[in-house]
Amino acid sequence: MLLIGLFVFQRQWKAIWGFVASIALLTAFTALAVGPSSITGLINISLMNSIPIQVHWIDNASPAAFLHRLAGALNIAPLEQGLRWLAILVVLGVLSLSSLPQKPANDPVFGLLFGLWVLGMHLISPITWAHHLVWTLLVVAVTAGYLVHLNAQRTMPLAIVLAISYMLIAFENLTLNRFGQWQFKRGWWFLSGDYLREYFFADVRLVALVILFGFIAALVFQSNRTLYWRRWFNMASVRPELKS
Incomplete structure:
Protein backbone atom coordinates (compact mmCIF):
# COMPACT_ATOMS: atom_id res chain seq x y z
CA MET A 1 0.00 0.00 0.00
CA LEU A 2 2.98 2.31 0.47
CA LEU A 3 3.67 2.27 -3.28
CA ILE A 4 0.40 4.08 -3.91
CA GLY A 5 2.07 7.16 -2.42
CA LEU A 6 4.36 7.36 -5.45
CA PHE A 7 1.39 7.57 -7.81
CA VAL A 8 -0.32 10.14 -5.59
CA PHE A 9 2.71 12.44 -5.70
CA GLN A 10 3.12 11.86 -9.44
CA ARG A 11 -0.64 12.35 -10.03
CA GLN A 12 -0.96 9.06 -11.88
CA TRP A 13 -4.71 8.86 -11.33
CA LYS A 14 -5.31 5.80 -13.52
CA ALA A 15 -2.88 3.79 -11.42
CA ILE A 16 -4.59 4.98 -8.22
CA TRP A 17 -8.05 3.99 -9.44
CA GLY A 18 -6.66 0.65 -10.59
CA PHE A 19 -5.25 0.10 -7.12
CA VAL A 20 -8.56 0.94 -5.43
CA ALA A 21 -10.56 -1.24 -7.83
CA SER A 22 -8.18 -4.18 -7.39
CA ILE A 23 -8.35 -4.03 -3.60
CA ALA A 24 -12.16 -3.79 -3.66
CA LEU A 25 -12.57 -6.72 -6.09
CA LEU A 26 -10.07 -8.96 -4.30
CA THR A 27 -11.63 -8.22 -0.91
CA ALA A 28 -15.13 -8.94 -2.21
CA PHE A 29 -13.99 -12.16 -3.92
CA THR A 30 -12.25 -13.32 -0.73
CA ALA A 31 -15.32 -12.62 1.39
CA LEU A 32 -17.55 -14.54 -1.03
CA ALA A 33 -15.18 -17.48 -1.45
CA VAL A 34 -14.09 -18.18 2.14
CA GLY A 35 -16.26 -15.91 4.24
CA PRO A 36 -15.82 -12.52 5.90
CA SER A 37 -14.13 -14.19 8.87
CA SER A 38 -11.00 -14.67 6.77
CA ILE A 39 -10.59 -10.90 6.48
CA THR A 40 -11.08 -10.31 10.19
CA GLY A 41 -8.71 -13.20 10.87
CA LEU A 42 -6.07 -11.59 8.68
CA ILE A 43 -6.39 -8.33 10.60
CA ASN A 44 -6.60 -9.77 14.11
CA ILE A 45 -4.18 -12.70 13.82
CA SER A 46 -1.65 -11.81 11.15
CA LEU A 47 -1.46 -8.04 11.43
CA MET A 48 -2.16 -7.48 15.13
CA ASN A 49 -0.49 -10.55 16.70
CA SER A 50 1.91 -12.34 14.37
CA ILE A 51 3.77 -9.33 13.04
CA PRO A 52 4.79 -7.89 16.46
CA ILE A 53 6.14 -11.32 17.45
CA GLN A 54 8.06 -11.86 14.21
CA VAL A 55 9.81 -8.50 14.52
CA HIS A 56 12.09 -10.11 17.10
Whole structure:
Protein backbone atom coordinates (compact mmCIF):
# COMPACT_ATOMS: atom_id res chain seq x y z
CA MET A 1 0.00 0.00 0.00
CA LEU A 2 2.98 2.31 0.47
CA LEU A 3 3.67 2.27 -3.28
CA ILE A 4 0.40 4.08 -3.91
CA GLY A 5 2.07 7.16 -2.42
CA LEU A 6 4.36 7.36 -5.45
CA PHE A 7 1.39 7.57 -7.81
CA VAL A 8 -0.32 10.14 -5.59
CA PHE A 9 2.71 12.44 -5.70
CA GLN A 10 3.12 11.86 -9.44
CA ARG A 11 -0.64 12.35 -10.03
CA GLN A 12 -0.96 9.06 -11.88
CA TRP A 13 -4.71 8.86 -11.33
CA LYS A 14 -5.31 5.80 -13.52
CA ALA A 15 -2.88 3.79 -11.42
CA ILE A 16 -4.59 4.98 -8.22
CA TRP A 17 -8.05 3.99 -9.44
CA GLY A 18 -6.66 0.65 -10.59
CA PHE A 19 -5.25 0.10 -7.12
CA VAL A 20 -8.56 0.94 -5.43
CA ALA A 21 -10.56 -1.24 -7.83
CA SER A 22 -8.18 -4.18 -7.39
CA ILE A 23 -8.35 -4.03 -3.60
CA ALA A 24 -12.16 -3.79 -3.66
CA LEU A 25 -12.57 -6.72 -6.09
CA LEU A 26 -10.07 -8.96 -4.30
CA THR A 27 -11.63 -8.22 -0.91
CA ALA A 28 -15.13 -8.94 -2.21
CA PHE A 29 -13.99 -12.16 -3.92
CA THR A 30 -12.25 -13.32 -0.73
CA ALA A 31 -15.32 -12.62 1.39
CA LEU A 32 -17.55 -14.54 -1.03
CA ALA A 33 -15.18 -17.48 -1.45
CA VAL A 34 -14.09 -18.18 2.14
CA GLY A 35 -16.26 -15.91 4.24
CA PRO A 36 -15.82 -12.52 5.90
CA SER A 37 -14.13 -14.19 8.87
CA SER A 38 -11.00 -14.67 6.77
CA ILE A 39 -10.59 -10.90 6.48
CA THR A 40 -11.08 -10.31 10.19
CA GLY A 41 -8.71 -13.20 10.87
CA LEU A 42 -6.07 -11.59 8.68
CA ILE A 43 -6.39 -8.33 10.60
CA ASN A 44 -6.60 -9.77 14.11
CA ILE A 45 -4.18 -12.70 13.82
CA SER A 46 -1.65 -11.81 11.15
CA LEU A 47 -1.46 -8.04 11.43
CA MET A 48 -2.16 -7.48 15.13
CA ASN A 49 -0.49 -10.55 16.70
CA SER A 50 1.91 -12.34 14.37
CA ILE A 51 3.77 -9.33 13.04
CA PRO A 52 4.79 -7.89 16.46
CA ILE A 53 6.14 -11.32 17.45
CA GLN A 54 8.06 -11.86 14.21
CA VAL A 55 9.81 -8.50 14.52
CA HIS A 56 12.09 -10.11 17.10
CA TRP A 57 13.20 -13.06 14.94
CA ILE A 58 16.88 -13.21 13.97
CA ASP A 59 16.23 -13.32 10.19
CA ASN A 60 14.37 -10.00 10.23
CA ALA A 61 16.42 -7.35 8.40
CA SER A 62 14.08 -4.41 9.04
CA PRO A 63 15.08 -1.25 10.94
CA ALA A 64 12.38 -2.11 13.50
CA ALA A 65 14.16 -5.37 14.33
CA PHE A 66 17.58 -3.69 14.48
CA LEU A 67 16.30 -0.98 16.81
CA HIS A 68 14.67 -3.61 19.01
CA ARG A 69 17.97 -5.47 19.34
CA LEU A 70 19.89 -2.24 19.83
CA ALA A 71 17.51 -0.92 22.48
CA GLY A 72 17.73 -4.20 24.37
CA ALA A 73 21.51 -4.32 24.23
CA LEU A 74 21.88 -0.71 25.41
CA ASN A 75 19.07 -0.94 28.01
CA ILE A 76 17.06 1.86 26.40
CA ALA A 77 13.87 -0.13 25.76
CA PRO A 78 11.55 2.86 26.57
CA LEU A 79 13.07 4.71 23.60
CA GLU A 80 12.48 1.90 21.11
CA GLN A 81 9.07 3.05 19.83
CA GLY A 82 10.25 6.62 19.49
CA LEU A 83 13.31 5.54 17.50
CA ARG A 84 11.16 3.38 15.24
CA TRP A 85 8.78 6.27 14.50
CA LEU A 86 11.73 8.58 13.90
CA ALA A 87 13.17 6.15 11.34
CA ILE A 88 9.78 5.87 9.62
CA LEU A 89 9.40 9.66 9.46
CA VAL A 90 12.89 10.05 7.98
CA VAL A 91 12.14 7.51 5.25
CA LEU A 92 8.75 9.07 4.48
CA GLY A 93 10.33 12.53 4.39
CA VAL A 94 12.92 11.44 1.84
CA LEU A 95 10.28 9.73 -0.28
CA SER A 96 7.99 12.76 -0.20
CA LEU A 97 10.65 15.35 -1.03
CA SER A 98 12.12 13.26 -3.83
CA SER A 99 8.68 12.71 -5.40
CA LEU A 100 7.48 16.32 -5.49
CA PRO A 101 8.69 17.03 -9.06
CA GLN A 102 6.39 15.21 -11.49
CA LYS A 103 8.05 12.94 -14.02
CA PRO A 104 6.54 11.20 -17.05
CA ALA A 105 6.41 7.42 -16.80
CA ASN A 106 8.98 7.03 -19.60
CA ASP A 107 11.52 9.24 -17.79
CA PRO A 108 14.41 7.21 -16.30
CA VAL A 109 14.07 9.30 -13.12
CA PHE A 110 10.55 7.88 -12.67
CA GLY A 111 12.15 4.44 -12.60
CA LEU A 112 14.51 5.67 -9.89
CA LEU A 113 11.55 6.94 -7.88
CA PHE A 114 9.85 3.58 -8.20
CA GLY A 115 12.99 1.85 -6.92
CA LEU A 116 13.26 4.32 -4.05
CA TRP A 117 9.68 3.64 -2.93
CA VAL A 118 10.27 -0.13 -3.09
CA LEU A 119 13.28 0.27 -0.81
CA GLY A 120 11.21 2.52 1.43
CA MET A 121 8.71 -0.33 1.69
CA HIS A 122 11.47 -2.59 3.07
CA LEU A 123 12.67 0.07 5.51
CA ILE A 124 9.22 0.97 6.85
CA SER A 125 7.85 -2.55 7.09
CA PRO A 126 8.27 -4.11 10.56
CA ILE A 127 9.28 -7.40 8.88
CA THR A 128 11.76 -7.76 6.01
CA TRP A 129 12.62 -11.39 5.29
CA ALA A 130 15.27 -12.47 2.78
CA HIS A 131 12.63 -13.53 0.21
CA HIS A 132 11.05 -10.06 0.38
CA LEU A 133 14.30 -8.67 -1.00
CA VAL A 134 13.59 -10.24 -4.40
CA TRP A 135 11.89 -6.88 -5.03
CA THR A 136 15.34 -5.28 -5.05
CA LEU A 137 15.98 -6.96 -8.41
CA LEU A 138 13.58 -4.40 -9.89
CA VAL A 139 15.40 -1.63 -8.02
CA VAL A 140 18.77 -2.70 -9.41
CA ALA A 141 17.31 -2.96 -12.92
CA VAL A 142 15.82 0.55 -13.02
CA THR A 143 18.92 2.05 -11.37
CA ALA A 144 21.22 0.35 -13.87
CA GLY A 145 19.02 1.68 -16.67
CA TYR A 146 19.34 5.19 -15.27
CA LEU A 147 23.14 4.88 -15.07
CA VAL A 148 23.24 3.80 -18.72
CA HIS A 149 21.07 6.79 -19.61
CA LEU A 150 23.36 9.05 -17.58
CA ASN A 151 26.37 8.13 -19.71
CA ALA A 152 28.82 10.23 -17.69
CA GLN A 153 32.41 9.72 -16.57
CA ARG A 154 31.26 8.88 -13.05
CA THR A 155 28.99 6.07 -14.25
CA MET A 156 31.50 3.31 -13.49
CA PRO A 157 32.02 4.23 -9.79
CA LEU A 158 28.25 4.53 -9.38
CA ALA A 159 27.75 1.11 -10.97
CA ILE A 160 30.31 -0.36 -8.56
CA VAL A 161 28.40 1.07 -5.58
CA LEU A 162 25.18 -0.40 -6.98
CA ALA A 163 26.77 -3.83 -7.48
CA ILE A 164 28.35 -3.95 -4.00
CA SER A 165 25.12 -2.94 -2.27
CA TYR A 166 23.14 -5.63 -4.06
CA MET A 167 25.86 -8.21 -3.42
CA LEU A 168 25.51 -7.56 0.32
CA ILE A 169 21.72 -7.78 0.11
CA ALA A 170 21.90 -11.12 -1.73
CA PHE A 171 24.63 -12.64 0.47
CA GLU A 172 24.13 -16.25 1.52
CA ASN A 173 22.87 -16.62 5.09
CA LEU A 174 24.97 -19.68 5.88
CA THR A 175 28.19 -18.04 4.73
CA LEU A 176 27.64 -14.98 6.89
CA ASN A 177 26.50 -17.05 9.84
CA ARG A 178 29.60 -19.24 9.73
CA PHE A 179 31.82 -16.20 9.40
CA GLY A 180 30.08 -14.59 12.35
CA GLN A 181 30.48 -17.69 14.54
CA TRP A 182 34.17 -17.94 13.71
CA GLN A 183 35.17 -14.29 13.72
CA PHE A 184 32.97 -12.73 16.36
CA LYS A 185 32.87 -15.22 19.21
CA ARG A 186 33.21 -12.35 21.70
CA GLY A 187 30.93 -9.94 19.94
CA TRP A 188 31.86 -7.07 17.68
CA TRP A 189 31.24 -3.38 17.08
CA PHE A 190 30.62 -1.53 20.38
CA LEU A 191 28.51 -4.33 21.84
CA SER A 192 29.56 -7.59 23.47
CA GLY A 193 28.13 -11.09 23.76
CA ASP A 194 26.03 -12.83 21.14
CA TYR A 195 24.14 -9.81 19.81
CA LEU A 196 25.70 -9.12 16.45
CA ARG A 197 27.17 -12.57 16.05
CA GLU A 198 23.71 -14.08 15.94
CA TYR A 199 22.07 -11.33 13.91
CA PHE A 200 25.07 -10.53 11.74
CA PHE A 201 23.65 -11.41 8.32
CA ALA A 202 20.36 -9.58 8.97
CA ASP A 203 22.27 -6.44 9.95
CA VAL A 204 24.47 -6.69 6.86
CA ARG A 205 21.37 -6.74 4.68
CA LEU A 206 19.90 -3.78 6.52
CA VAL A 207 23.08 -1.74 6.10
CA ALA A 208 23.10 -2.58 2.38
CA LEU A 209 19.44 -1.53 2.06
CA VAL A 210 20.16 1.80 3.76
CA ILE A 211 23.20 2.39 1.51
CA LEU A 212 21.18 1.62 -1.61
CA PHE A 213 18.30 3.82 -0.41
CA GLY A 214 20.65 6.75 0.19
CA PHE A 215 22.44 6.13 -3.11
CA ILE A 216 19.23 6.23 -5.18
CA ALA A 217 17.88 9.19 -3.20
CA ALA A 218 21.10 11.09 -4.00
CA LEU A 219 20.68 10.31 -7.71
CA VAL A 220 17.07 11.56 -7.64
CA PHE A 221 17.93 14.78 -5.80
CA GLN A 222 20.89 15.32 -8.11
CA SER A 223 18.60 15.06 -11.15
CA ASN A 224 16.19 17.57 -9.58
CA ARG A 225 18.72 19.97 -8.07
CA THR A 226 17.98 22.83 -10.50
CA LEU A 227 14.24 22.53 -9.92
CA TYR A 228 14.62 22.51 -6.13
CA TRP A 229 16.98 25.48 -6.27
CA ARG A 230 14.61 27.59 -8.32
CA ARG A 231 11.53 26.64 -6.32
CA TRP A 232 12.94 27.03 -2.81
CA PHE A 233 15.16 30.05 -3.39
CA ASN A 234 13.08 31.74 -6.12
CA MET A 235 15.99 32.03 -8.49
CA ALA A 236 13.67 32.63 -11.44
CA SER A 237 12.81 36.12 -10.15
CA VAL A 238 16.42 36.95 -9.31
CA ARG A 239 17.93 36.13 -12.67
CA PRO A 240 16.66 39.26 -14.52
CA GLU A 241 18.24 41.48 -11.86
CA LEU A 242 21.53 39.59 -12.14
CA LYS A 243 21.56 40.08 -15.91
CA SER A 244 20.87 43.82 -15.63
